[in-house]
Amino acid sequence: DGGITQSPKYLFRKEGQNVTLSCEQNLNHDAMYWYRQDPGQGLRLIYYSQIVNDFQKGDIAEGYSVSREKKESFPLTVTSAQKNPTAFYLCASSTSGMAGYEQYFGPGTRLTVT
Amino acid sequence: SQQGEEDPQALSIQEGENATMNCSYKTSINNLQWYRQNSGRGLVHLILIRSNEREKHSGRLRVTLDTSKKSSSLLITASRAADTASYFCATDQYGNNRLAFGKGNQVVVIP
Numbered sequence: 001d002g003g004i005t006q007s008p009k010y011l012f013r014k015e016g017q018n019v020t021l022s023c024e025q026n027l028n029h030d031a032m033y034w035y036r037q038d039p040g041q042g043l044r045l046i047y048y049s050q051i052v053n054d055f056q057k058g059d060i061a062e063g064y065s066v067s068r069e070k071k072e073s074f075p076l077t078v079t080s081a082q083k084n085p086t087a088f089y090l091c092a093s094s095t096s097g098m099a100g101y102e103q104y105f106g107p108g109t110r111l112t113v114t
Numbered sequence: 115s116q117q118g119e120e121d122p123q124a125l126s127i128q129e130g131e132n133a134t135m136n137c138s139y140k141t142s143i144n145n146l147q148w149y150r151q152n153s154g155r156g157l158v159h160l161i162l163i164r165s166n167e168r169e170k171h172s173g174r175l176r177v178t179l180d181t182s183k184k185s186s187s188l189l190i191t192a193s194r195a196a197d198t199a200s201y202f203c204a205t206d207q208y209g210n211n212r213l214a215f216g217k218g219n220q221v222v223v224i225p
Contacts, residue, residue: 031211042202043157043215050210058212090156099144099206100164103213105156 003027006091006106013085013113021076021109023091029104031097032074036060037088037108046089049074050097078111085113124220133190135219137203138183144209146179146186149202151218157202160188195225 004025013019025032031050035043045058049068063082068074074093078085088110092103125133137146145164149157163170163179163186170177176189190197200220204213 033212035215040217042217043204045212045214048212088154092157094211097211099209099211100162101211102147102159102162103157103211104159105149107156108154110154 004091004093004104004106006089006109008109009107011109011111013111015113016080017113018077018079019085019111019113021078021089021091021111023074023076023106025072025074025093025104025106027093027095027104028071029093029095030071031094031101032068033092033094033103034058034064034066034074034076035090035092037090043090046076048097078113085111087111124222126222126224127193129193129195129223129225131193133193133197133221133223135188135201135203135221136185137187137216138185139203139205139214140184143181143205145206146177147204147213148175148177148186148188149204149215151200151202153199160201190221193221193223195223197221198223 007022033048034046044060046064047066049055052071065077090108091106094101094103147162148160151157161172161177163177174191179186200218202215202218204215
């Protein structure tokens with residue numbers, strides 16, 4: 001059963017702690033993406049990776065870090081430097097990082113930091 | 115910065131009616147995509163329309179693209195309660211698949 005998975009669905013952390021969100025895909029897609037969604041603001045791109053061992057910053061990369069050591073995995077770390085980390089985080093993948101391909105989304109992780 | 119910008123109003127319609135949403139963007143694009151998001155879930159791709167296309171259909175969905183006005187519309191015909199969701203348009207940026215999403219348009223279909 002092909003798809004993209006994110007875990008956990010809900011995550012709670014204390015302020016000042018780093019936290020890593022998991023994203024795995026078995027679609028054999030080259031490109032993967034991380035978005036942040038806040039109420040009323042749509043999706044904003046954090047980081048993206050067009051190929052293994054390479055990634056680029058999106059529009060709001062500050063306070064986040066990623067790695068792409070395997071094609072199927074693109075974990076996102078929310079560091080203590082992120083000033084307002086509470087949000088809904090969505091991971092996506094696409095066949096290619098070139099224009100014109102649909103993105104497949106995971107179910108999301110809702111992170112709450114108190 | 116985000117390019118796709120839907121008309122911000124929320125729609126509330128009766129089952130069986132049509133629902134129309136609009137999206138405008140600022141710069142040239144290669145393609146425009148529409149996605150649906152049910153509450154608290156991931157997005158699901160609905161349809162992609164390329165810059166050289168003017169209209170595209172998929173089941174009960176009809177998408178138009180007017181590149182001269184830099185706008186697109188999504189029409190859902192004969193709406194169903196299951197169509198209740200937020201709908202996002204997204205445009206590609208810089209010739210790659212880095213998408214810029216609008217803020218979404220919430221549609222509520224009343225049974």
